[in-house]
Amino acid sequence: MKQYYKTGLKLLIVILIGCLLVYYLFFAPVSVESLKVISGPIVAEVMGTGTLEARVQATISPKISGRIAQIFVDQGDNVVKGQKLVTLDDEDLRQQVEMAKAELSFAQAGVERAVSQIKSAEATEKQAKTSLDRQSKLVSSGAVSVDAFEKAQQQLEVAQAGLSQAQSAKIEAEKLVAKNEASLQFAQAQLAYTVINSPFDGLIVKRSRDSGDIVVPGSMVLDIISLDQLWISAWIDETMLGSLKAGQQAKIVFRSDPKTELPGKVARISPQADSETREVLVDVAIDQMPDIWAVGQRVEVYIETARKEDTTVIPQRVIVWRQQPGVYVIEKGKTYWRKIAIGLEGKDKVEVTQGLQPGQVVLIPDSKLPRDGRAVKVITK
Numbered sequence: 001m002k003q004y005y006k007t008g009l010k011l012l013i014v015i016l017i018g019c020l021l022v023y024y025l026f027f028a029p030v031s032v033e034s035l036k037v038i039s040g041p042i043v044a045e046v047m048g049t050g051t052l053e054a055r056v057q058a059t060i061s062p063k064i065s066g067r068i069a070q071i072f073v074d075q076g077d078n079v080v081k082g083q084k085l086v087t088l089d090d091e092d093l094r095q096q097v098e099m100a101k102a103e104l105s106f107a108q109a110g111v112e113r114a115v116s117q118i119k120s121a122e123a124t125e126k127q128a129k130t131s132l133d134r135q136s137k138l139v140s141s142g143a144v145s146v147d148a149f150e151k152a153q154q155q156l157e158v159a160q161a162g163l164s165q166a167q168s169a170k171i172e173a174e175k176l177v178a179k180n181e182a183s184l185q186f187a188q189a190q191l192a193y194t195v196i197n198s199p200f201d202g203l204i205v206k207r208s209r210d211s212g213d214i215v216v217p218g219s220m221v222l223d224i225i226s227l228d229q230l231w232i233s234a235w236i237d238e239t240m241l242g243s244l245k246a247g248q249q250a251k252i253v254f255r256s257d258p259k260t261e262l263p264g265k266v267a268r269i270s271p272q273a274d275s276e277t278r279e280v281l282v283d284v285a286i287d288q289m290p291d292i293w294a295v296g297q298r299v300e301v302y303i304e305t306a307r308k309e310d311t312t313v314i315p316q317r318v319i320v321w322r323q324q325p326g327v328y329v330i331e332k333g334k335t336y337w338r339k340i341a342i343g344l345e346g347k348d349k350v351e352v353t354q355g356l357q358p359g360q361v362v363l364i365p366d367s368k369l370p371r372d373g374r375a376v377k378v379i380t381k
Contacts (some may be wrong), residue, residue: 032376033364034330035318042313042351044306044344046243048282050234052254052297054225055283056200063193065216075207077193079198079224086221088194092295097191100184107176114170122161205295225295228237230286231267234301235279243305244269250284251302251347255293263287266303282289295327300349311343314354318362319350320369327356328370335363335376 047217066088073085206223217222223301232252236244249265270281284301319325326339340355356362363376370376 032330032348032370033366033379034361035315035364037312037314037352037356037358037360037362039358040309040313041307041309042311043304043346043347043351044243045302045346046240046305047347048234048236048301049281049292050284050297050299050301051283051353052230052293052295053233053283054227054228054295055231056202056226057205058199058202058224058332059161059220060196060198060222060224061217061219062086062088062196062215062221063217064190065192066214067139068101068211068213068215069194070211071207071209071221073204073207073222075204075222078227079202079204081198081200083198084195086197088196088215088260090191090194093191095180097184100180100187103180104177104180104184104313107173107180107213108171111177112210114166114173117166117252118163121166125160133281180213180255182322195338196304198224199308200224200226201228210298217220219312230289232264232286232299232301234282234284234299235274235277236303238273238278238280240305241269241273241280242278244282244303249304251304252284252286253300253302254290254293261302262289266299299331308351312356312358313349314352314356316345316350318364328365329356330361330376331361333375334373335370336372359380 069087069089071086073079073083079085094138101161202224205220206227207221208223209215209219209221211269243265246266246268250266252263253261264284265287267283267285269283273280282301282303286304314327318327319342320328320337320338322337324339326337326343328335329338341353343351343353345351361372
């Protein structure tokens with residue numbers, strides 16, 4: 001009898017322990033965090049990821065091949081339009097300019113000689129014509145022989161040929177002058193190309209060469225951007241294109257400072273979508289730059305597409321999806337999943353159009369979601 005009593009007691013203890021375990025596992029209230037549903041403003045936003053870019057940028061490269069003599073700026077330097085940035089070795093080109101000047105002077109002297117020859121030939125022609133006119137009057141009276149008259153004609157023809165030759169020589173000399181002037185202009189232009197100036201006010205963002213390097217046309221020496229307009233070139237899903245337009249307000253968050261939101265505005269929207277990612281490029285002008293920034297830096301933008309000032313809103317994080325959106329509401333110490341309808345969606349809040357009312361308490365879900373009807377102990381946030 002005593003043995004049966006001990007066995008029964010042990011069995012009772014096991015049953016009690018099992019009941020306690022079942023109670024704590026399935027029925028005891030669990031501590032959960034919660035918050036009250038409120039009314040407030042909601043801003044619908046479209047999110048995109050992009051990079052900080054300059055609207056105007058240029059690559060500084062030489063127009064001629066040569067050796068870099070000196071670079072006057074470095075990356076991070078501010079420059080003004082017309083400022084000297086780079087010079088190339090110009091010794092050979094200076095010699096070419098001097099040679100072209102000497103050849104031009106020689107050609108100009110040739111023109112002057114041709115002009116003198118023309119004047120001399122004109123005087124000779126004039127004299128020969130005067131002699132012929134005089135003898136033509138005398139040959140009819142027999143005072144001058146026919147041979148003398150014919151000789152005077154020949155002298156005029158020789159003088160006219162000499163004048164024509166002098167005039168042709170002047171034309172050739174002028175052509176040579178024009179050629180040498182073009183050669184001088186070309187040599188001077190080549191010499192001018194050894195000095196590279198800034199095309200606009202801006203900031204040097206990259207330096208790729210040093211003094212002594214050999215460069216060719218098109219090879220990058222410096223990269224320069226204009227600071228007049230910097231913007232974010234962000235990729236937005238093409239499904240959002242219908243809600244976007246120029247002038248919309250935006251918030252800009254640099255990854256280097258994720259807690260700071262800077263104001264911006266949509267500047268332009270690309271009319272072409274990427275055929276692979278199905279995204280559209282949207283340029284967002286930034287009104288205020290952070291203290292430290294870099295061109296090409298990754299940035300998130302949140303473009304405001306709609307706004308309501310007073311509506312039912314909840315944080316994004318309390319939504320639990322079961323093929324459709326819902327939340328865990330807490331009623332009379334127990335929690336139940338309830339379907340909701342979502343309206344405007346912001347960065348971290350959403351509008352609830354059906355299923356919730358301000359003042360209701362909803363659960364903040366964690367990795368372990370309670371089952372429907374589970375008793376809970378509320379910790380209000």
